[in-house]
Amino acid sequence: MTSIRLNGAFRDAVADITLAVAQDPNLVALVMRWNEDDTLLWTLNSLPNGQNTVPGGGAAHAEEALIANWDVYVEQNDGQEPDTVEILLTKSPCLDRSPERQMDGSVWPKGCSSKLRQLVLAKPANDWRIGFLAYYQEDIRIDAQAYGAIAEFAGITKADVYLWADRHKG
């Protein structure tokens, strides 16, 4: 298991999304960093109805925006796919709340956990560290939804998906 290294600009970006989410309960956000390089760092928010980042319309979850933008990030990395991907989410990926989408020439299944799983398996990066600050719908949590989404990553050795508080104290 390799945990996210919460340092430098990555730490600052996580502090920013934590504050933003505290002020807007409808917002879900994530920070992604590639290759532990703070110049390859992106913050993504969930997007309201009317967004046009994610094909197919409607509201979009932050994970979907990440997938829709992936090729742009590759361009920013001189056309190279990353080796290491760190993602810190304010909430765990949903099991089935986001719809099936057509993005980047592929069909992506409903649910952000399934979409992220497909991304992990499709990309060459061999070290994925995915942390989340709270379970999706923690207040009215349906355990099968919350834990089922995380269970989708079981057996994928290149992905380490965990609740932040389980590893990082204080």
Ligand SMILES: [Zn+2]
């Ligand atoms: Zn989702």
